[in-house]
Amino acid sequence: MDRKLALVTGASAGIGAAFARILASHGYDLALTARRVERLDAIAEEVRLRYGVETLTVAADLSEPDAPGTILDHLTAHGRTVDCLINNAGYGLPGAYAETRWKEQAAFIQVMVTSPCELAHRVLAGMQQRKFGRIVNVASLAGLVPAAAGHTLYAASKAFLIKFSQSLHLENVPEGVHVTALCPGFTWSEFHDVNGTRALASSSTPAWLWMGADEVAAAGYEAMEANRAVCVPGAPNKAISAIAKAIPDEWALALMASQGGRFRKV
Template sequence: MARRLALITGASAGIGAASARIYADHGYDVAITARRGDRLEALAQEISLRFGVEAIPIVADLADPAAPAAILEAVAAHGREVDALVNNAGYGLNGTFAATDWIDQRDSLQVMLTAPTELVHRVLPGMVERKFGRIVNVASLAGLVPGSVGQTLYAGIKSYLIKFSQSLHLENLNTGVHVTALCPGFTWSEFHDVNGAREMLNASTPAWLWLGADEVAASGYEAAEANRPVCVTGAPNKAIAAFAKLIPDDWALALMAGQGGRFRKV
């Protein structure tokens, strides 16, 4: 029997690259997609040599509405179907909503909300038919706490991914398809280098709040195998998420009011 195939978006670095290695280590072939072709080619070669599986690099920009269909067409051109999907591609924008360009906000919605939703919709029927599927939507702790300054769409998108995953989890009970929203907090990756917040975060956040991308990706894999609808990574983040549920909304919002400037350029 052919090995199962995992499709990972945003796979050129961070949680995406770590997820590709973890699925390969568990015997999956992988299709990895991102914008940076050189990174993808290098990762594909590493995975093939290290784990002895097939690694298919697919260069695509999820800001293009045609990208999800094109990615799955590339997978099909290799005679493959998607057995596991990790919707990981994402990034943060700097600035308040009014101070940013609409095109940038539109693209963030396409990359982090519309594209992952479309990918799930396209691969889910086949998973149900084959009675096997794993879907990990990489959300964030930001989706479980009140929104803060400078996270105008980001937090809302991540909250959507959590609710979306919970509903999918319930709709697919007893089908063999497992759905998980992975909710990391601060993670060592290129995410904060891209939005220019690395130096600010290093100065304002303690080391014990941070997890490695490998640890986060492993938690996502394990949660999907166990069919847990939501996985918050790390004890401190679990405590923060629980605390946010317990206190009144106006208290929680007041606590967040002054935090945006610590975590993101605004």
């Protein structure tokens, strides 16, 4: 195949669907994966008709340990290799840590940390060999500011993805492989609907802090092509990140406590 293939996880809505559209607009064939087959098929058909690219869909649950291998085996069976990986799949797990079940937290870690790392590991050698590759790990502003109470592993998982991306970026500068951590703040998507925090997020967060999924994906694509290790889209988010770095940790933690956990939802 002449066209390169982009694999997008969590592609059925939000930032993942937006990435699918922008990658197709730049000539990438697409492999889209998520749990909701109908939504995946609809997006795949939309971009195929609009941009004339080939689309493959793979229904998979990344909380299952064998999911990354199953996804890539499916692509291999169709004679395709991954040139661009968008690790976007994710969700929030509300509640205090002790009030959740470990089974839920273990599945969360599998989706948010283990699966992205495994997918990157599996596709990286081929990218290096071909001297071309693109990896975007969709992290969050939450990984750049002090953690808040609740959603206990969310900010931790996003901070992990940021550090992982930075190291992978440095390792692959001479290999033609671009690695970027995309760190959006509040984004209009189904994220808050799924974890049951839509009403709270909408009522407690000013409109100027929100960005559209298309804006976020466009910023991520630009950063990916420019090979920037970390991308924080939007001026307000950049300011929040800069302030968090500048003030002492104890001040930042006190600020997070005073905000009642607002930033835990991004």
